[in-house]
Structures are given as C-alpha cells and as structure tokens.
Amino acid sequence: MRIVIALGGNALLNPARKNSYPGYLQTVRTSCQGLANLAKKHELIITHGNGPQVGDIMLQQEKAKTLRLPLDVDVAETQGQIGYLLQQGLHNAWPKANVVCLLNQVLVDKNDSAFRHPSKPVGPFYTPRQAHELKGRYHLKKIGQQYRRVVPSPQPKEIIELGIISSLAKSHIVIACGGGGIPVVREKGIVKGVEAVIDKDLTACLLAKSLHADLLLILTDTEGVYLNYGTAKQKLLRQLKVREAQRLLQAGQFPDGSMGPKVRAAMDFAATGRQAVIAHLTDLAKAVNGKAGTSIK
Amino acid sequence: MRIVIALGGNALLNPARKNSYPGYLQTVRTSCQGLANLAKKHELIITHGNGPQVGDIMLQQEKAKTLRLPLDVDVAETQGQIGYLLQQGLHNAWPKANVVCLLNQVLVDKNDSAFRHPSKPVGPFYTPRQAHELKGRYHLKKIGQQYRRVVPSPQPKEIIELGIISSLAKSHIVIACGGGGIPVVREKGIVKGVEAVIDKDLTACLLAKSLHADLLLILTDTEGVYLNYGTAKQKLLRQLKVREAQRLLQAGQFPDGSMGPKVRAAMDFAATGRQAVIAHLTDLAKAVNGKAGTSIK
Numbered sequence: 253m254r255i256v257i258a259l260g261g262n263a264l265l266n267p268a269r270k271n272s273y274p275g276y277l278q279t280v281r282t283s284c285q286g287l288a289n290l291a292k293k294h295e296l297i298i299t300h301g302n303g304p305q306v307g308d309i310m311l312q313q314e315k316a317k318t319l320r321l322p323l324d325v326d327v328a329e330t331q332g333q334i335g336y337l338l339q340q341g342l343h344n345a346w347p348k349a350n351v352v353c354l355l356n357q358v359l360v361d362k363n364d365s366a367f368r369h370p371s372k373p374v375g376p377f378y379t380p381r382q383a384h385e386l387k388g389r390y391h392l393k394k395i396g397q398q399y400r401r402v403v404p405s406p407q408p409k410e411i412i413e414l415g416i417i418s419s420l421a422k423s424h425i426v427i428a429c430g431g432g433g434i435p436v437v438r439e440k441g442i443v444k445g446v447e448a449v450i451d452k453d454l455t456a457c458l459l460a461k462s463l464h465a466d467l468l469l470i471l472t473d474t475e476g477v478y479l480n481y482g483t484a485k486q487k488l489l490r491q492l493k494v495r496e497a498q499r500l501l502q503a504g505q506f507p508d509g510s511m512g513p514k515v516r517a518a519m520d521f522a523a524t525g526r527q528a529v530i531a532h533l534t535d536l537a538k539a540v541n542g543k544a545g546t547s548i549k
Numbered sequence: 550m551r552i553v554i555a556l557g558g559n560a561l562l563n564p565a566r567k568n569s570y571p572g573y574l575q576t577v578r579t580s581c582q583g584l585a586n587l588a589k590k591h592e593l594i595i596t597h598g599n600g601p602q603v604g605d606i607m608l609q610q611e612k613a614k615t616l617r618l619p620l621d622v623d624v625a626e627t628q629g630q631i632g633y634l635l636q637q638g639l640h641n642a643w644p645k646a647n648v649v650c651l652l653n654q655v656l657v658d659k660n661d662s663a664f665r666h667p668s669k670p671v672g673p674f675y676t677p678r679q680a681h682e683l684k685g686r687y688h689l690k691k692i693g694q695q696y697r698r699v700v701p702s703p704q705p706k707e708i709i710e711l712g713i714i715s716s717l718a719k720s721h722i723v724i725a726c727g728g729g730g731i732p733v734v735r736e737k738g739i740v741k742g743v744e745a746v747i748d749k750d751l752t753a754c755l756l757a758k759s760l761h762a763d764l765l766l767i768l769t770d771t772e773g774v775y776l777n778y779g780t781a782k783q784k785l786l787r788q789l790k791v792r793e794a795q796r797l798l799q800a801g802q803f804p805d806g807s808m809g810p811k812v813r814a815a816m817d818f819a820a821t822g823r824q825a826v827i828a829h830l831t832d833l834a835k836a837v838n839g840k841a842g843t844s845i846k
Contacts, residue, residue: 312609332629344739355650442641
C-alpha cells in the first residue's frame with residue numbers, strides 16, 4: 253500500500269511543553285519507531301503540522317528585533333526543524349532505509365476568499381495596548397481579553413514539487429509538505445510566498461489524492477473522532493460514512509480549530525473511494541489495520 | 550561539468566541588513582538567475598552558508614523564552630529558510646528545471662579536537678553581566694568589552710544522505726547540506742545532533758569530492774583571494790597553486806574568520822587534481838570560465 257501520513261504538530265510537541273526539548277525529541281523518536289516499522293511493509297509519504305512551532309518562531313522574531321521574515325519563510329523554517337527531527341528519527345529506527353526530507357511549496361489561489369477573510373489565529377497573544385500599536389500591520393482578532401493575529405488559510409491547490417515526491421516515494425520514506433506546505437501564489441508566471449498558512453490536513457489530502465495513495469492516515473492527540481466531544485456523553489466513532497460525517501460537521505460536532513479540518517480532509521479523500529483514518533499518534537500500527545481510530549469510507 | 554557551488558550566508562543576506570527582507574529576497578533572486586543559466590549547461594549542486602541567519606535564530610530564541618532548541622535544530626531551520634528562498638528563486642528563473650532542496654545531516658567525529666576547544670563565535674553579543682549568568686551553560690569568549698558564545702567547529706566526515714544527493718544531481722538542480730550541514734555524531738549506531746557548527750566551505754569541499762565534481766565554486770562578497778587584504782598594498786590573486794596557497798596560509802595571509810576556510814577548502818579540493826575557484830557572488834558566470842575570481846589548482 254501507499255500511505256500518506258499526517259502527523260499533528262501539537263501531538264509531536266505537546267510533551268515538550270512540560271519537559272522541554274528532550275521530551276519533544278523523545279516523542280519524535282518513539283513515533284519514528286512506529287513509522288519505520290510500517291515503512292518495512294508499505295510506501296510512506298509523511299507530512300506534519302507546525303502550529304506551535306511556527307507560533308514560537310513568530311514570537312521569537314517579534315521579541316528579538318532581528319530581520320523580520322514573512323510567514324512563508326517561517327513555515328519553511330519549521331519544515332527544516334521538524335523535518336530534520338523526523339528524518340533523523342527514521343534513520344535511527346531503520347538505518348538501512350532511504351529517508352529523504354524535501355522542502356515543498358504549495359500553490360494557493362490568490363483570489364481564494366480566505367485572503368479577504370483572514371481567520372486562522374497564529375503567533376503570540378497581544379495585550380489591548382500592543383494590539384493598538386499593531387493595527388494596520390496585522391489583522392487582529394479579540395480572543396477573551398487579548399488579541400491575536402489572524403492570517404488567511406487558503407485551500408491548497410497544487411504541490412509545486414509533486415513530481416519529485418512521486419518519483420522518490422517508490423524507493424524512499426519521503427517527508428514532504430511540512431506545515432501544510434510553504435504557501436505560494438503564481439502571478440504572471442512567477443511563484444512567490446504569501447502571508448498565509450495552509451491547513452496541513454487539507455494538504456495531506458491533496459498529497460494523498462495527487463499520489464494516488466491507498467490510505468490517508470491523520471495522526472493526532474485524541475483516539476479518533478468523537479461524538480459530543482468534551483461532554484459526559486462523548487463517544488468515539490469507529491466507522492464513519494462520508495454522508496454521516498457531512499451531517500455531523502454541519503451540526504457543529506467538529507469545530508474548526510480542532511477536529512473540523514481533519515474530518516473535512518478525511519471526507520474529501522474518502523470520496524475517491526479509498527479509506528482515511530483519524531487516530532492517536534501512538535496507535536499508528538493498529539490504525540492501519542483498522543483496530544484503532546475512526547475510519548472514514 | 551558537475552559543479553558544486555557554495556554560496557556565502559553573508560553574501561546572500563548583507564543587502565538585507567540595510568534594506569530588510571525585500572533586499573534579501575532580491576539578492577537571492579538575482580543570484581538564482583545566474584545559477585539557473587549555469588544549470589542549463591552543467592550539473593549543479595548548490596550549498597550555502599548560514600552565519601548571520603543562524604545567529605538571528607539563536608538571538609530570537611534567547612529573547613523569546615520559547616522552547617530552547619539546540620544548535621543542530623537551529624541549523625536545520627536555516628536549511629529551511631535559505632533552501633526555500635533558493636528553491637523558489639531557481640524555479641522562477643527557470644520554471645522547467647527540476648529543483649529539489651534536501652535537508653542534510655553531516656557526520657562529525659565526536660573525538661574531534663574541536664569539541665575540547667570550541668572556537669567558533671555564534672549568536673548574540675553579551676554584556677559582562679549577562680556573560681556571568683551564562684557561565685557554565687555556554688563557552689564564552691571575550692571580544693572587546695563584550696562576550697560571545699563559542700561552539701565547536703569540527704571537520705565534516707560524511708554526508709548521511711549522500712546517496713540521494715548523488716542520484717538526484719543527474720536530473721535536478723540540487724540544494725543540499727546548507728549551513729555546512731546539520732552536525733551529528735554516531736554513537737552506538739545512533740545518529741544524534743550536537744551543539745556545533747560545521748564550516749560550510751569544508752562541507753562544500755567534502756560534497757565536491759564525494760560527488761566527483763569537476764569544479765568547486767566558492768562564492769562570497771569579495772572578488773577573490775587577496776594578498777595583504779585590507780591594506781594599501783592589497784592585490785587580487787587570479788591564480789594560486791596549492792603549494793603557494795599553503796605558504797600564504799601559514800604566513801597568516803588568510804584569517805580564520807574570513808578567507809582562511811575558503812582557501813583551505815579550495816586547496817583540499819584542488820589536491821584531487823581538479824579546480825576550485827573563489828569569486829564574488831555576482832561574478833558566477835565569469836568565474837566558471839576563469840574570467841573572474843581566484844583559481845586554485
């Protein structure tokens with residue numbers, strides 16, 4: 253099987269929020285053991301999120317008054333950071349494997365309505381006073397008593413380096429399109445970066461469709477898709493049909509900030525007739541065999 | 550011809566120190582025009598420095614109190630940042646070219662004497678008071694009235710992902726081993742990052758030797774190698790024999806912090822019987838034809 257795997261940026265980093273860098277490294281290494289085992293039987297194309305990592309980089313640039321880089325470059329830096337750790341983890345888990353990590357640009361439409369309605373919160377929280385100073389430079393959104401920058405999150409349309417990803421996937425474990433891919437637009441034949449972030453689950457879906465993958469596996473920090481998540485009545489769904497997922501999505505069961513994009517990506521891929529699974533990062537092996545997570549068909 | 554090209558991190562960034570990000574982008578784009586023209590006739594493997602870029606990232610982490618990442622991860626972030634800009638610039642300069650940017654780890658010897666004698670200044674300057682607080686955590690060196698962190702700069706021994714670089718170079722413009730490569734050691738069969746930086750010119754030389762390149766081209770922000778550089782008697786050397794270069798190096802003509810590593814890398818490559826050229830970033834085309842820069846044979 254050819255499998256596209258999307259690793260959550262939070263799922264990789266969370267333990268490190270308590271334990272600092274060694275915890276982050278440990279989570280990556282453990283995940284890579286599971287991924288390497290899977291790669292012995294299947295073709296793997298691995299992508300990853302970068303939410304907390306890109307937020308840290310934005311905060312760092314804010315504080316240090318060094319050369320301020322736009323968001324596309326920040327995403328590129330997270331492809332370096334997370335891609336390296338995964339590449340090393342996979343090499344150690346299976347020294348004979350051919351592992352390759354690529355930097356990838358993902359094309360979005362400059363007329364995507366997301367550019368008129370920036371909605372994705374990124375980077376640090378600001379006090380009302382800081383927010384006032386930043387007015388005009390950033391789109392800001394009030395969250396509780398504080399403010400946060402919101403940026404467009406346009407739909408991924410095309411992976412610029414798809415050809416090389418596809419040709420390497422036959423013989424390599426390929427790490428690609430990290431953080432949803434570096435967001436670019438094409439104007440008069442020229443590709444250039446834009447201040448946006450692309451949802452990594454949607455890019456994983458595009459990657460899986462473009463590469464004719466047999467399975468899209470979205471790994472996160474919950475067991476799968478829950479009905480009534482976070483309430484006393486919450487219930488893990490083990491199987492979900494596209495039509496049912498659509499209905500629950502419309503009923504507001506899967507919020508935008510958490511399960512929404514994952515369910516949408518899984519539905520979109522499942523519509524090709526193949527399978528998508530949403531599962532916990534540590535349940536990788538079981539999820540491939542349908543023994544864990546939520547399967548969407 | 551197969552050509553390995555090393556781009557200076559300073560040479561790419563310097564204009565941006567005055568002009569901010571658009572200046573940086575412009576320098577990269579202009580350089581990529583020249584590189585793309587060359588790639589139409591020759592196989593190119595491009596590597597780059599990261600001195601000011603990695604310094605900025607270290608300073609940013611210091612100021613922001615976000616998760617502190619070790620130096621190997623910081624180097625990986627610069628491979629993301631600079632590699633992306635080059636990849637995009639090359640794509641725009643020659644849309645039909647196959648361009649690929651790889652993350653690369655470079656093995657160093659954990660017994661390299663550099664680990665006992667850290668000497669490479671990196672990151673921000675510290676006041677004596679800050680330096681006092683950092684004692685024990687970092688090796689610090691007094692520079693004038695201030696202090697700076699010094700880290701080991703060990704010799705590059707092996708490029709972990711050499712196989713894929715080599716196989717892609719036949720059909721792609723390959724960007725590889727940025728910032729001297731992510732420094733790693735192998736212990737009990739496990740590869741892990743180390744707090745060090747590898748000189749990018751020495752890694753470029755290793756890359757050129759490992760790939761059996763015909764030419765090693767080191768591009769920087771001076772016209773080439775000067776005798777008595779910075780004095781009234783300074784003189785550009787157009788040709789330099791390995792033995793003569795060795796003599797001048799020993800006579801202190803090429804300091805460690807500037808031309809030293811470039812001349813050493815060029816000499817080391819020239820010792821294989823092939824040619825190395827040190828030239829200005831904007832003299833790329835002329836340098837390949839021996840019409841600019843300093844040629845070492």
